[in-house]
Amino acid sequence: MVSKHSDVIVAIVALLTCGCGGSLQVRATVETPPELPIRVFPEVAIVHGTAPEDFDVADALAHHLAASARDGLRVEHVDEDGLERRRANGSFGPASAIIRVDTHVVETARPSFLSRPDTVCTTWGCNTVRRSVVEDLPVVVGRVMLRVSEARTDRLLQELTIEEREEGSDPLSMRMRIVERLRRRVIGAVDPGERQLDVELVDVDDAEVRAALQAVREGHPREALATLERVVSRRTFEQRSDEQRARVMFDLGQARRLAARASGEPDVDSRLEVAERTIRDALMLHPEATFARALTQLREERAARERMRAHRAAASHNFALDRGPAVPPAPPGYSALAPSRPR
DSSP states (O other): OOOSOSOSEEEEEEEEEEOGGGEEEEEEEEEEOOSSOGGGSSEEEEEEOSSHHHHHHHHHHHHHHHHTOOTTOEEEEEOHHHHHHHHHHTOOOTTEEEEEEEEEEEEEEEEEEEEEEEEEEETTEEEEEEEEEEEEEEEEEEEEEEEEEETTTOOEEEEEEEEEEEESSOHHHHHHHHHHHHHHHHHHHTSOEEEEEEEEEEOOSOHHHHHHHHHHHTTOHHHHHHHHHHHHHSGGGGGSOHHHHHHHHHHHHHHHHHHHHHHOOTTHHHHHHHHHHHHHHHHHHSOOHHHHHHHHHHHHHHHHHHHHHHHHHHHHHHHHHHHSOSSOOOOTTTTTSOOOOOO
């Protein structure tokens, strides 16, 4: 499978900093789905092309998948001839996949304008001036195309292109560094990743709201959530200005977001949905760029969680299919019929 984490958010660091306009930020670490979720397949054949770098990149990927295999993932590194032999033998299972690795590294050059000193000597003495010259600067561009397809039918499922570029004076060393970076990025594409995000909150001229923000700063988002819910539930809350109500509601939505991640409970997705609605209501009441930015961030986070759930469901289906019988069972009653013998 892609990951055994049930939550996208794997860590929250209670680091609160002041920003412009009374803005506060909490740093969080978010788990992101892999670009190439190849671990949803129980069997993977990695096929390299004919370029010199193809074998190195494909072999590194095969070793990485084999070394970190879970749940019975089987990995094989073959060439096109080996792939066709396996197809002819019918040895691929119903949920097997192929990754074709095509690597291209091209050396080119671009004009570079330099200023160099030029000394001219005559009978009256020497004079040094700076002249502009044009030189070719070596450029190395590396590109890997990864194509995932069904092993039995070769139906294309996904394509991913990874590119690296470097300019310098030593094309050979540049080429080696480009290939190494491509290898690392290809390996990283099949694993879940992590990214840092800043969850923003806004200051409100209210003692209880500031106490809630302090609770967030100290790493207690559920305590902050309880405080903000009390503030919003009071009858006097509706008497405040639209701007102040919107800012409190925004902080409430962000507190719900943080508390959902920190709770570790199974209903994280429904809690994040409520947080999104709260932030959207704040944005409609009093539009602010901070609110819109947080709403976009939260929607992206929920979309990432949805992709990871889809990956887990696909892995569960594919591995179950792989464990099933190669030949379907006979219809009921069929096996009870004895074959007739010729007379």
